[in-house]
Amino acid sequence: MFHFAIVDNSQLDIDKMKNYIEQYCLNYRDVDYHCDVYTNSEDFPFDQYYDAIFLDIKMPHLNGLEFASKIKKKNTPKIIFMTSDDNFMKDVFDYRPFNFIHKNDFEKSAFHTLRLLIDDLLAHTIKISNVQDYIPINHITYIDIIDDIVTVHDYKDLNYIYWKTLKHLAEQLTKYNFFLISQSTLINMNYIKSTNFKTVLLDNGKEFQIAYRKRKAFKIKYEEYKNYGNI
Structure with a gap:
């Protein structure tokens, strides 16, 4: 399931965007999603994870550009700016948005x-598996194998059985x-809270030992990650 948020002080525009998301995700793509809405940008829970945020630029109090700067310090959702004012277009790219929606051509731009x-x-x-749906890779905190059963754990502490090997997943996910x-x-x-390169503590409080033979490679990889940031 993907998690979206719409932040816009116009209830009319929120309703339009919600309708476009529903039409596209459910009617055209059959994608499972959840969408929260906020009419006041100051009410937004900045510790809440979202895959994408549809963000009006021109809002009172905390405007869309200020909001985008603040959210990037907490999480890395895909920011989609929404505006009817062409004067703002040149400013949004400083915030590295995923895309933007022009409200003067709302439906076409949204789709x-x-x-x-x-x-x-x-x-x-x-x-x-053949039963479970797809899980976004950036929702996964860790994956382990116990008694030959591979389990995928996400940031909401939900668990999913995976029917291939841990080695297969490691090869697939190294680039992430x-x-x-x-x-x-x-x-x-992305979910490491702290490490002394012998153990690693995740944001969810889970702590793991790093195998002795893995410590040197892990230190190199983690320092590289810290220097260059998230993919």
Whole structure:
């Protein structure tokens, strides 16, 4: 499931955008999603994770550009600016948005952006099994294997059984800042709270030992990750 938010002080525009998301995700792509809405940017929970935020630029109090700067310090959602004012267009690219929606051509612009967004999100997922749906890779905190059962753990502490090997996942996810710290545990470095290069503590409080033979490679990989940031 993908998690979206719409932040706009216009209830009318919120309703339009919600309708476009529903039409595209459910009617055209059959994609499972959840969408929260906020009419006041100051009410937004900045510690809440979202895959994408549809963000009006011109808002009272905390405007869209200020909001985008603040949210980037907490998480890295895909920012999609929404505006009817051409004067703001030249400013949005300083915030590295995923795309923007022009409200003067709302429907066409929204559907074009949604197509790009869903294609991009689906390209960064793994299919858990024939029963479970796809899970976004950046939702995964760690993956472990116990008694030959591989389990994928997400940031909401939900668990999913995976029917391929941990080695297969490690090969697939290395480019997404995952590291195999032992024969039984693959972690997402995006969720590391602290490490002394012997153990690693994740944001969810889970702590793991790093296998002795993995420590040198992990230190190199993690310092590289810290220097160059998230993918």
